[in-house]
Amino acid sequence: MLAAIQQLLQPPPGMDVDFKAPSGAPALFPSDGISWTIFSNPVALFIGGVSAVLLELAEPAVRSGVWDHSSFRRDPGMRLRRTGFAAMVTVYAPAEQARALIGRVVAMHERVNGVTPDGQPYRANDPRLLDWVQATASFGFIEAYHRYVRTLTPAEKDAALTEGAAASRLYGAVGAPRSWQEWDDLLASTAPRLEGSDVLSEFLSIMSNTPLLPGPTLRLQRLLIRAAVEMTPNPVRSLPQLRGKGLRAGEQSLVRVLGRVAGALPAPQTPAAQAAARIRRGEARKTPMKDD
Template sequence: MLGAIKKFMRPPAGMDFDFRRPSGEPALAPADGVSWRVFANPIALYVGGVAAVLLELAEPSVRSGVWDHSGFRRDPGLRLHRTGFAAMVTVYGPRSAAQEMIAHVVRLHDKVRGTTPGGVAYRANDPRLLDWVQATATFGFTEAYHRYVRALSPSEKSAAFSEAEPAAKLYGATGAPRSWAEWEALLATTAPGLEGSDNLAEFITIMGNAPILPAPLRWLQRLLVRAAIDMTPEPVRSLPQLRGHGMRFGDAMFVRTLARAAALVPLGDMPPAQAARRVTAARSD
């Protein structure tokens, strides 16, 4: 079960990457920080990633950019795998490789622009939209870890945002929150413009039924989607498309047990372990 989920921490086919090289090079996020702990847990990554997308799809311009210009509907498993790999490089990869990858993403996003169904022009590299995307990702992963793996203190939650700042700036999210308080302020400011849509409902259906995990584990896939919906903040959690799709009695305890079990599984040659060996090499030289 955990092995099927952990595969999303490995590089997708054709995107092989050695997190052990170059020896001694630091990552964008500090090796002793909160982010390295959060991203090492595959359950927190899965649940947090779904929650982040729910928040992003509730923002009309971000929703249009994601739905009209990505391959999510054609191959959600591959799309999620590539997104997860990008997160691994951002947090654990050597700084030079992370900078190169982010620059490539920025160039691709510079071509993404259009008009929402409501007639509002958007472009993917708009700093306002980038701030929301970066903030929702940090919130999603951090809150999922806090709820289902280990409770984080207020200072640890804020640290997750400050640790994400170097990568956020490289993406162009110059106003992304740098603390939990700034995240809550951004959420309050953005909330009046958040809305439900058929795309949001379709996303929930896709995430529950797409062949992301093996067929015998599809029930788990749907459970993790419910866990993500349950932790999504208001006003999004009360949107018609999400209402009634949260966790049922006993679900939270099961997800927590699974997530804590995942934290005890040796990481072997996964990106966090490879990166730890790379960074440790600098201390032993």
């Protein structure tokens, strides 16, 4: 089952990236930072990604941009793969390749604009909306790892947000949180705009009933979706569409086991493993040979 989740990290069509070369090439995120550990865990990534989308869909302008201009309803599995792999490139790929991908995303978002159902104009590259999207993604991945893999210290949570600041700026999110306190402040200031909708219900239905993982893993998928609802902060978790859809008794321990096992499994072909090998080769080349 865990191997099925790891397949979501494989490159979708048209998104091939060489994480192995050139030797020693740095990434946008520091290779010795906590983010490289967090993003290497497929269970935390799946749960955190779902939680982030729940938060995004609760913001009216972001909801319209995501739901009206994406392929999620037509092909949710491919949309998840593309979004997850873009995160892998941002964190692990050589910085030059990551910047190129981010540039393409920004250019694509420049064409995304419209009007919400209540008549409010929006554009995807609005810095306010970008700050919320980047913040919810960071929250989702960090908090999922913290809850379901290993408890992070407050300093580690702050470090994870700080490590992502450079990438957030490239996306245009110049005000994305750089500490957990800044995330709490952003959530509090955004809370008055957050609301439930039929889209939230439709999203949960798609995620719960569409097989997104290869093989007979729908029960596992539904468990991880409940884990995502469970960790989503208020006021979103208390919305009618999410109320009562979190983890059931005893399930949190099961998710933690899955998260820890996923982190311990050998996975030499994942972006994280390939990027680590790239950095090691660069360090080996810089190590002077000792005289016999």
